[in-house]
Amino acid sequence: MKNVIKSYRQPTTVLAFMVTILIFSSSSLIAAPEADPVSTSPSQVVVAKVNGQPILRAQLEKRILETTRKAKSSEYLAGDKSQINPGSLQRALSEEIAAELFYQGGKKLGIPDAVEKIAEEEARIKASLTDEQREKFSNEYIKSYVQRRFYINKYMEANDLINPKVPEEEVKAFYERTKQGYASKTDEVCVRHVLAVIDKDRPIKGEAEARERIEKARQLLLDGNDFVEVAKKYSQDATSVQTNAFIGCVGTGFMPLEFEKVAFSLEIGEISDVVKTKYGLHVLDVVEKRAKGTIPPYGALRDFFEKYLSSELKIKKTPDHVKQIIKKANIEILTPLLANKSKAKVGAPL
Secondary structure, three states, rough: OOOOOOOOOOOOHHHHHHHHHHHHHHOOOOOOOOOOOOOOHHOOOOEEOEEEEEEHHHHHHHHHHHHHHOOOOOOOOOOOOHOOOOOHHHHHHHHHHHHHHHHHHHHHHOOOOOHHHHHHHHHHHHHOOOOOHHHHOHHHHHHHHHHHHHHHHHHHHOOOOOOOOOHHHHHHHHHHHHHHHHHHOOOEEEEEEEOOOOOOOOOHHHHHHHHHHHHHHHHHHHOOOOOHHHHHHHOOOHHHHHOOOOOEEEEOOOHHHHHHHHHHHOOOOEEEEOEEEEEEEEEEEEEEEOOOOOOOHHHHHHHHHHHHHHHHHHHHHHHHHHHHHHHHHEEEEEEEEHHOOOOOOOOOOO
16 A cells, blocks of 8 residues: 655755755766566665656665765765664655656756757766676666656756856845955965976986976066966966966965965066975966955956855755745655655555
């Protein structure tokens, strides 16, 4: 016998983690296991149905074990499914229900090039697998995983759940409320640099090569070439190159003493001599100086604040959305541990 719960509710603790779980479930190779839903094996028991689509206990177990492994939690890391408790199963079921509803919603979007996009992603994943992984994951398994991830992501995009847009006036208002907390605690310099790394296995020859490299870069800068373009070609600091060679605005005590001494002595726009630190050889350019107590302008903090507010909105918006679509769905809970105990009838045991 089954128990049909029309007004299924997500537990509060699950709602708090729904955003992370949905994105996690759509980005890791943990597709629903290939199993016979009518099997009598405990793991293959159908524990619930979402608009007629069965959810197996095996899916819940796999989600729990994979989540704890990703989190490097000691719980269940040994893969002992017999120790999985009802609370973990309840949370995993709620996550699977939400993911299934998003998947079903994504399939209803009528995406014109869905088949082609799924096939491309499937081919990309297959090409990236090791021989061991190819033995572990069947073609059908990979196809199921790719299709599920594709439609969940498309549904979240269509409903503005991945990176929800924050109105500009809200970002500005947040800046006005919090800007005092970002005032500089000391005098600061905002610096960009070109870095040539010294090969530590060949200290003498390595430094000579690095110096030749950095001197070429410095001469180009002195000749008036664009700093960002020179950095892209010559700098070996991958992080700063991704940020247009900008390191950031730093006060005293944050950088090596040699670096700091030169940076604070430079005029804005002045190209430094070559500076040697434990990181290698640098050429510096100070783009701004800030006195203690300076509040960064709105433009300097806007993108950071927008991302923060978007993530906060996502944490609220996704659970609210899940609540609404659950109200319209036919959720059938088939086990006493996962249903309201006062209404549940005995089904397949967990």
